[in-house]
Amino acid sequence: MTTKQPNMDKVKVFALGGVGEIGKNMYVVESGEDIFVLDAGLMFPQEEMLGIDIVIPDVTYLVQNEERVKGIFLTHAHEDHIGGLPYILKQLSVPVYGTKLTLGLVEAKLKEAGIHRSTKTVLVTRETVLPFGANKVSFFGTNHSIPDSVGIAVHTPQGIVVNTGDFKIDQSPIDGKHTDFARISKLANKGVLCLLSDSTNAERPGMTGSEKSVGHEIDSVFAQAKGRVIIASFASNVHRVQQIFTAAAKSNRKVVITGRSMIKVVEIASDLGYLTIEKDSIISIDQMNNYAEDRIAILTTGSQGEQMAALSRMAHKAHRQIAIRHSDTIVIAATPIPGNERSVARIVDLLMRTGAEVIFGQRKVHVSGHGSQEELKLMLSLMKPKYFIPVHGEFKMQMAHKSLALEVGVAEDHIFIVEKGEVVEFTDGVAKRFGKVPSGNVLVDGLGVGDIGNIVLRDRKLLSQDGILVVVVTISKASNQIISGPEIISRGFVYVRESEQLLQEANALVKEVLAKCMQEKVKDWSSLKSNMRDSLSQYLFEKTRRRPMIMPIIMEI
Amino acid sequence: MTTKQPNMDKVKVFALGGVGEIGKNMYVVESGEDIFVLDAGLMFPQEEMLGIDIVIPDVTYLVQNEERVKGIFLTHAHEDHIGGLPYILKQLSVPVYGTKLTLGLVEAKLKEAGIHRSTKTVLVTRETVLPFGANKVSFFGTNHSIPDSVGIAVHTPQGIVVNTGDFKIDQSPIDGKHTDFARISKLANKGVLCLLSDSTNAERPGMTGSEKSVGHEIDSVFAQAKGRVIIASFASNVHRVQQIFTAAAKSNRKVVITGRSMIKVVEIASDLGYLTIEKDSIISIDQMNNYAEDRIAILTTGSQGEQMAALSRMAHKAHRQIAIRHSDTIVIAATPIPGNERSVARIVDLLMRTGAEVIFGQRKVHVSGHGSQEELKLMLSLMKPKYFIPVHGEFKMQMAHKSLALEVGVAEDHIFIVEKGEVVEFTDGVAKRFGKVPSGNVLVDGLGVGDIGNIVLRDRKLLSQDGILVVVVTISKASNQIISGPEIISRGFVYVRESEQLLQEANALVKEVLAKCMQEKVKDWSSLKSNMRDSLSQYLFEKTRRRPMIMPIIMEI
Known part of the structure; x- marks a missing residue:
């Protein structure tokens, strides 16, 4: 070194x-x-x-x-x-x-x-x-x-x-x-x-308050519930999970665990000694029917309204093994992380519509x-x-x-x-600001780490707003003639079936622009493309007040 | 009748x-x-x-x-x-x-x-x-x-x-x-x-509490502010607007109005007698510089973090006439409508970074x-x-x-x-449920009322997630030969410059699929297209874990 x-x-x-x-x-x-x-x-x-x-x-x-x-x-x-x-x-x-x-x-x-x-x-x-x-x-x-x-x-x-x-x-x-x-x-x-x-x-x-206060509340919910208790929590909140197991034991309920991360955390935390669970307190989903409703607690992921989590699947009636019942008491033992309010509210809404009792916000089941x-x-x-x-x-x-x-x-x-990235530098115990080191957001999309930047995001944003219109035309270089097309295909813009006339008129417009360019012997495809894009964009905006992304493609033969 | x-x-x-x-x-x-x-x-x-x-x-x-x-x-x-x-x-x-x-x-x-x-x-x-x-x-x-x-x-x-x-x-x-x-x-x-x-x-x-309580709070904010007060409110809350004018008068401030809907509502409500405003209490933005900072109040739209509203433009330093100053006191006299929490939080964050005092949530400036x-x-x-x-x-x-x-x-x-749509029907003063009438959401996009449905929205969703890949090929019907292409163009998928190899390989793959189909004399373009789509989709998912929309286009000559 x-x-x-x-x-x-x-x-x-x-x-x-x-x-x-x-x-x-x-x-x-x-x-x-x-x-x-x-x-x-x-x-x-x-x-x-x-x-x-x-x-x-x-x-x-x-x-x-x-x-x-x-x-x-x-x-x-x-x-x-x-x-x-x-x-x-x-x-x-x-x-x-x-x-x-x-x-x-x-x-x-x-x-x-x-x-x-x-x-x-x-x-x-x-x-x-x-x-x-x-x-x-x-x-x-x-x-x-x-x-x-x-x-x-x-x-x-x-x-x-x-x-x-x-x-x-x-x-x-x-x-x-x-x-x-x-x-x-x-x-x-x-x-x-x-x-x-x-x-x-x-x-x-x-002061924020002790996790133990949540335990008392969960105990009382478990004791009062006439049917099953379905309780969603952060998997990583091992203390909360411990208190749920304790409440289940006190109210003589077996615990069913659903949701991948919950299963994983319970396994690791138990193995390492961070969870104390009675040996026979966990049962599999299949065994659930062997017990009366008031002897069951279901511990699940999805407290943030995550679309793919177990609770969300139950709410959408898409969970293969658990269907919500009238008699269930559903507890969301978490508050939404900022930005998740709406998705949580939606899940709560769906759950309430099943007729089950939903406890979220009203009782102190989270700190x-x-x-x-x-x-x-x-x-x-x-x-x-x-x-x-x-x-x-x-x-x-x-x-x-x-x-x-x-x-x-x-x-x-x-x-x-x-x-x-802003550096605070200390010299002889005295601090001052000292420039910046490189810093920022690295976006991960699939296997790509950092390969998505502003241009790609801007395109996705545009595409999400008004969709895309692809215009393809095949042109003969030799004769400077249109051989095939123009063909217009759209996605996310309008219903094609109901907008036949609009698309036909757009097609005619493109033909016109092309004819004019051919006549003027424009051989510079990029200005031909921008001509097509501009006329089409203006026409479509007038007709629909929408601005789909327009992608002209010229196939040269 | x-x-x-x-x-x-x-x-x-x-x-x-x-x-x-x-x-x-x-x-x-x-x-x-x-x-x-x-x-x-x-x-x-x-x-x-x-x-x-x-x-x-x-x-x-x-x-x-x-x-x-x-x-x-x-x-x-x-x-x-x-x-x-x-x-x-x-x-x-x-x-x-x-x-x-x-x-x-x-x-x-x-x-x-x-x-x-x-x-x-x-x-x-x-x-x-x-x-x-x-x-x-x-x-x-x-x-x-x-x-x-x-x-x-x-x-x-x-x-x-x-x-x-x-x-x-x-x-x-x-x-x-x-x-x-x-x-x-x-x-x-x-x-x-x-x-x-x-x-x-x-x-x-x-009980919700009286609008008058907000008035007291606004009065005290106006009285205490050492510089300008910039206050955002719903334009339609004419009572709130009245109280803001009253507070301005009490603290000897002139009012500048910005934001299209605020200007409109103040005009209509004054004309109809719902707002009592002293004749000379409103000044134009241009006149602002003739007054000391503590004699100015700016009434603006944008209390919901709306991107295009005046407050948002000020926060983004994009308002042509008003730049936030250190000495300003900015009041957001509203709470976010569910779903707007994040955009409001962002505006508040930007405003705070200017060094101005931002009053939002801490004081009772809204009921x-x-x-x-x-x-x-x-x-x-x-x-x-x-x-x-x-x-x-x-x-x-x-x-x-x-x-x-x-x-x-x-x-x-x-x-x-x-x-x-659910009907409650009354007969002789007795109610019962009685079927449904047609009901639902009609989506308005630009000039289109109800022409956007699930398919278009699904496409926009897909496009927004991983973008689109267009594959075009010109084929001669007569010879059953590829005349031009395949050409692959993408938007919102990857940075083209950094993904040349990926796109070249994708191109080679499409050529292979095409050659095979040509050899097998597949004349059914739709099965040719679905072959191209499937192979490409699988290849791209393996390489990137992304699923862009794939749009194969065959130009026939």
Whole structure:
């Protein structure tokens, strides 16, 4: 390794994802020559990203500096923190560090992507300290809506850079593992140079509330339900899943699990000891008919209204094995992630129409996994950071988090609101803004990672609005004569059967334009094409007020 | 008019829109031979309705029975109650009844559509009673987020059918016009056979609160703002607009109006006396620079994050005359209509990034125009209807409204939850379900009303996901030989430049398929096309995991 002296004592902190947005968290701490990557998440596409499956951070900077990257250190196993790994590890061959459950879920993911053999994974605990030359990395336990989540501390010669990861402060955690106050205090005593903290609920006053309160509510729903209980939850919320199993046991119900990710998470979490399930409490769907309705609970995916998830299939009467009954009680134990409100509302609507009782919103069957204002302030007070960078949130959440930090006493010029790629550089313990590294959205569509950009998206958008019209004509180069066509074919524009006249007139128009061009001996196909496109576009807009994409094709023989 | 005896004493009630959805309200009361249409709204398209501008009700039933339709009776001038008129009146030549402001806004709309001359409009007031043979129609004043809104009573020989229209019960209305309790009581005394009532806020406990409370908040924002105030509101919320003008006057600010619909509504409402504005309180944008920042208020459209509205243009730095400044206070005096959350959040984000103060959600600068549970129960108690049909809402809102009616004492079998087109028929004052009339969504795209259906939408959806690939080949019929091509052109699929190899291989594959078909002397172009489509589709899916639409075109010479 070549060590460039000038960089030795600089510390740089920046985000490649997770700021100015909810999703694809990836934070980078650089100390001298060493680069530490914290999390590698994905984001689900926004509406205008038509046809895109997922979005991951642009890791150009990391690829360019691959030999300096010490590893990817994970806070917890949610998709917005680990979902980018299968794609990123194909470009970047570095070890992955995580706690037991996190690695368990990551390894399943890498296996699916066929890169589990080529990836080195390293198990850590709250106690682990990893030395890297002048730097070291340590962890501290937090509470979140998935077990085994940790915050990460990068100890640099200038001080400690801390990333909280996603957290809330749960005073009665399901697994009995409290936030690691002792370790946090120890970090504070040593001196936190810079804190990166979760801004998700920075606009929400008060405390978020314990996961245990959800347990009481679920218990009572299970006890009261006269028939089956069908309950949808995030698969990864293992604590919630545990409480559902506990409620089922208390109300003498067997549990049927449906939905691929739910089955997978229950399996991994049980194997690793994060779920305590009585041996005979799970039954298969086939066995369901051997039990009375009030002895059944169905645990399912689909709490976000995802079209292909089990709950959605039930709502659409398209689930092969489970049909909703009048007597069912259906519980959606989650709130919609912003953007999913409408699809969740639709599923709720369909479910209600079946006559079943639907519990969604009215009862406290969900609490957030992210701390509210009082918890965020407590974290700031505990950490006593010299500098503060609010992360994990949209701009307004970062700004709200800044206000909280000001309240707690962090100096205004010690708070940095950063965009993706914006570097905060520390020299002798003093921070300043220092340019940008490459950053942005990498769109994944099928097997293509980053091959879809604005032009393709713009075309998809155009196509989605008014469809397409293809005009083909075969022209003889020798005689400068039309041999065949013009033929006009459309998709997504009008009903062809009802628009025969329109299309005939369009055809006549194209013939006219062609004849004129032939007469003028236009041999430049591109101007011929743009003539056809312009006349046709104008004609169609006049007639229909629509602007389909027009694609003229000239076949030359 | 031919009077069919058997129908004489039947009363039928049904919805052509507005039930099971928010939007395109249209309710029908049939008494004997007379048909009364209550409202004619539009709905904004749902996500999956790609490229669609608006959605209106299917009025086939009304067109088929045109000579029996006595008129369209309007409750108020919101788009979801009047927006369908320009389209529906082209199919249905009937008079339109409405109050002064309602007709004022309707007439502007009809003028734009060029049908104001051919449409008969009839002005009504709260006091008007319209006789129609054995039936009559009367009105009663309500409070809503637009002035001059009324409920409608259709007096039939069997009793009165009442549609509340959109309402809340505002104890301190801005215009001093209280809900018409006396008239409502009179209707109740005569006997309300069936009540149709607004379900929008049926899930919301308590009372909605007075528009006046918003005024106090706006006053204080205007007083405190150090620079300009930019305030976005629904143009049609004339009371809100009035309060904004009042706040501006109190804080010594001149008002600049931007946004087409805001300018239009302020003009019409002032002309008709629904807005009281000091003569010199409005200034043009050009005059803005003659005033200090704290003497300016800008009233704008775009409270729903609409892309083309003035506020959105300001946020995107695309407004030609207004640039947001650091010192501005921007107020969004509305809540997002379900489905608009994300676009509003985006605008808020952009506005915040300018450094201006953005007030949205944190302060009470908006109240709903729809009554909450206590108001809905009060309406039920006042009307004492024999039968109840909750309307104006999604299924879950209708169901919540049903629960309220049960609480108030309406018998369960006297409450009908109906879908669009489902008829409730009354005979001798007794109701039962009675089949369906044609109903559904009519999609408007540009000039096309109802010419877009599932096939076109499905194509747009496909095109939007993975784009299109056009394959053209010219074949000689005589020699059964390929003369030109195959040529492959794609849009919205991949970047052509980066996918040359893929497209070359695809081309080679098509050549192979063609050669094979030629050899086998396949003369049936449709099987040739489906061969090409299948092979290409399979190949592209293997290589890219994408499924573009494939359009093979054979030019025959």
